[in-house]
Amino acid sequence: MPNEASLFQRRRALTAPELDAIPWIHLLSSQERQRATEDLKIADADPGEYICRIGRPVTYWFGVVDGLLKMSSDNAEGQTMTFTGVPPGGWFGEGTAMKRETYRYNIQPLRKSRVAGLHVDTFHWLLDHSIGFNRFVMNQLNERLGQFIAAREIDRMTNPDIRVARSLASLFNATLYPGVGEVLRITQQELAYLVGLSRQRVNEALTALAANGAIKVEYGGLRVMDLQALRSRVTFR
DNA sequence: TCATTAAATTGTT
DNA sequence: AACAATTTAATGA
Numbered sequence A: 001m002p003n004e005a006s007l008f009q010r011r012r013a014l015t016a017p018e019l020d021a022i023p024w025i026h027l028l029s030s031q032e033r034q035r036a037t038e039d040l041k042i043a044d045a046d047p048g049e050y051i052c053r054i055g056r057p058v059t060y061w062f063g064v065v066d067g068l069l070k071m072s073s074d075n076a077e078g079q080t081m082t083f084t085g086v087p088p089g090g091w092f093g094e095g096t097a098m099k100r101e102t103y104r105y106n107i108q109p110l111r112k113s114r115v116a117g118l119h120v121d122t123f124h125w126l127l128d129h130s131i132g133f134n135r136f137v138m139n140q141l142n143e144r145l146g147q148f149i150a151a152r153e154i155d156r157m158t159n160p161d162i163r164v165a166r167s168l169a170s171l172f173n174a175t176l177y178p179g180v181g182e183v184l185r186i187t188q189q190e191l192a193y194l195v196g197l198s199r200q201r202v203n204e205a206l207t208a209l210a211a212n213g214a215i216k217v218e219y220g221g222l223r224v225m226d227l228q229a230l231r232s233r234v235t236f237r
Numbered sequence B: 001t002c003a004t005t006a007a008a009t010t011g012t013t
Numbered sequence C: 001a002a003c004a005a006t007t008t009a010a011t012g013a
Helices: A004-010 A016-020 A030-039 A094-099 A120-129 A131-156 A160-171 A188-195 A199-211 A227-232
Strands: A041-045 A060-066 A069-074 A080-086 A106-109 A113-119 A215-218 A221-224
Touching (some): A004 A041, A030 A113, A094 A131, A113 A120, A120 A131, A160 A227
Antiparallel strands (some): A069 A080, A215 A221
């Protein structure tokens, strides 16, 4: 069984474009950036592999460079409950990293992904030294709070079309996931896992959303045409 | 670079 | 859950 300890055994340094794509790197001074760059690691993660597990002590603050991850936890009955997906540009675990506690959820790739990691000690060093970094983390926490409130609302939705629409709107959050852009790379099967519907039903919902002009369905991905419509549309058909 | 083949994804029942 | 149709990725000349 692979675990997070083995993940960064396959690590390597980041290439220049990979480094450039990290949203917070540009907020640092040259000195801070140098320290962060020296510590940053990147690794390929396979589907099902654990990037972090509930209860394990925090060792890294993680970011998605490429691919798609899912954040989940296990409830009392042992059932797995998926909270959300994490698309490219997303960084997570800052709350736990700040408190140096143990992870509160499991993170696994839905497909082959490239994951970057910053050691928790370096994370704290940046918190102690960089105002730009603090601003990023604060903004991140604030946005995520909004996400979790939205997620609770989504859970109460019974209409599958609306569930899919709102979930998509969350994944297209430009602040939390700056790597996504216009096109979200996600298959209908992957989206089905995230929203907890069958692939068929997701396909039907996507067709309806496309008919409304909110998105365009592409092979292996979705293009946003009207993000507001995804967020606010109350009913379809 | 192009043609062929395999694999992945989508649309539908 | 199964199937056909479509798109992409991989392979090799």
